[in-house]
Amino acid sequence: MNSETPRVMQQGSNLSDNAAKRYLQPSNFMGYGLRNVRYAGWLMPLIVVIFPLGGLSQDSVATHSTDKEAASKADFEIRIGKRYVNAFCSRCHGRDGKGARGPDLTTGKFRYATSDEELLRVIQQGIPGTDMQGRGVFEDIQLPIIAYLRAAALQPDHRQAPSGNAARGYELFKENQCASCHWTGNQGGRQGPNLSRLTAPPDYVRNSMLDPNSQVDLEYQQVILLLDDDKICSGRRLHENSYFLLLMDQQENLHAIDKRSIREIKRPHESLMPSFSDKLSRGDIEDITTYIYSIQQEPRQ
Numbered sequence: 085m086n087s088e089t090p091r092v093m094q095q096g097s098n099l100s101d102n103a104a105k106r107y108l109q110p111s112n113f114m115g116y117g118l119r120n121v122r123y124a125g126w127l128m129p130l131i132v133v134i135f136p137l138g139g140l141s142q143d144s145v146a147t148h149s150t151d152k153e154a155a156s157k158a159d160f161e162i163r164i165g166k167r168y169v170n171a172f173c174s175r176c177h178g179r180d181g182k183g184a185r186g187p188d189l190t191t192g193k194f195r196y197a198t199s200d201e202e203l204l205r206v207i208q209q210g211i212p213g214t215d216m217q218g219r220g221v222f223e224d225i226q227l228p229i230i231a232y233l234r235a236a237a238l239q240p241d242h243r244q245a246p247s248g249n250a251a252r253g254y255e256l257f258k259e260n261q262c263a264s265c266h267w268t269g270n271q272g273g274r275q276g277p278n279l280s281r282l283t284a285p286p287d288y289v290r291n292s293m294l295d296p297n298s299q300v301d302l303e304y305q306q307v308i309l310l311l312d313d314d315k316i317c318s319g320r321r322l323h324e325n326s327y328f329l330l331l332m333d334q335q336e337n338l339h340a341i342d343k344r345s346i347r348e349i350k351r352p353h354e355s356l357m358p359s360f361s362d363k364l365s366r367g368d369i370e371d372i373t374t375y376i377y378s379i380q381q382e383p384r385q
């Protein structure tokens with residue numbers, strides 16, 4: 085592609101000509117990753133999303149602008165943005181950004197942003213103290229993502245807000261000892277996530293009670309260690325490097341274990357959270373979900 089490269093990305097964002105050119109040139113994109121070894125991890129998903137770009141950009145090569153072309157360019161940007169979301173964000177924000185452990189990004193409402201500029205800042209810089217890390221330098225990726233998130237927010241919403249009885253939910257929460265593992269604002273355990281600062285959408289919360297193994301997070305990975313002195317130690321892995329492993333046992337005691345003293349290490353891919361699918365009815369789950377949303381605290385910052 086040469087200096088004739090069309091202004092494909094102009095519509096719906098203020099991407100510069102230069103950025104648009106870089107965007108359309110997969111070879112540059114990959115060189116970028118290779119020069120910046122720090123970002124090499126990005127490379128694989130990039131390659132996966134880049135290939136269709138070639139084909140798509142052909143449709144978008146315009147010689148003169150008409151409204152129809154402008155609309156199809158905007159549409160192109162939105163489609164690419166969706167692919168980027170699935171490549172870079174879905175691990176935490178779910179398929180199409182519709183929410184998993186991380187919040188649903190397609191509702192049009194953000195806790196940390198209103199304008200596109202603020203949204204860009206969140207995506208670039210992350211949110212301190214949360215899993216949301218800054219996404220670095222890829223402006224070329226961020227603008228289509230924002231175009232997609234804005235467009236998705238205009239689609240009709242079929243999700244169901246929790247509609248149970250919070251007081252009954254609280255009783256069930258106590259009865260089932262959920263608080264032994266979950267912090268609820270001023271009390272509770274720390275084996276699982278803090279439920280008073282939930283960012284997940286309702287369906288994710290409902291499903292977490294039915295099928296916890298479907299959403300095991302690395303942050304809550306369980307490890308079982310067989311030590312040199314034949315002792316067994318198990319719990320939640322808090323930190324690990326080449327030299328030691330820090331874990332929290334079921335009583336919430338911390339153990340820093342020298343890796344040289346570990347004879348065997350098992351990492352079961354099962355959630356510590358038991359399934360409640362045969363203990364709780366549909367109504368119970370709705371009540372608990374309603375209770376959990378009733379105890380949400382204000383976001384940090």
Ligand code: HEC
Pocket residue numbers: 169172173174175176177185186187189193194195196197203206207211214215216217219229283383
């Ligand atoms: C490692 C997990 C993770 C990844 C990957 C991730 N996010 Fe996030 N993100 C989160 C979490 C968790 C939050 C909620 C933080 C909070 O409010 O406590 C969040 C919050 C956000 C917010 C703020 C939402 C609001 O209500 O204001 C935006 C916007 C966002 N993420 C966009 C993205 C985009 C775009 C990507 C991909 C380029 C991405 N995130 C990748 C975990 C992640």
Ligand code: HEC
Pocket residue numbers: 185257260261262263264265266275276277279282283284288289292293296299300301302304305354355356357358360372
């Ligand atoms: C033995 C500890 C334990 C018990 C008991 C437990 N949980 Fe969990 N829960 C966890 C862990 C660990 C996770 C993190 C998911 C994973 O395994 O990666 C989790 C995840 C969740 C999530 C998803 C939250 C998020 O941010 O991802 C919800 C909601 C939840 N639990 C609700 C409950 C409810 C309601 C009960 C009681 C009916 C309960 N839990 C009982 C350990 C527990």
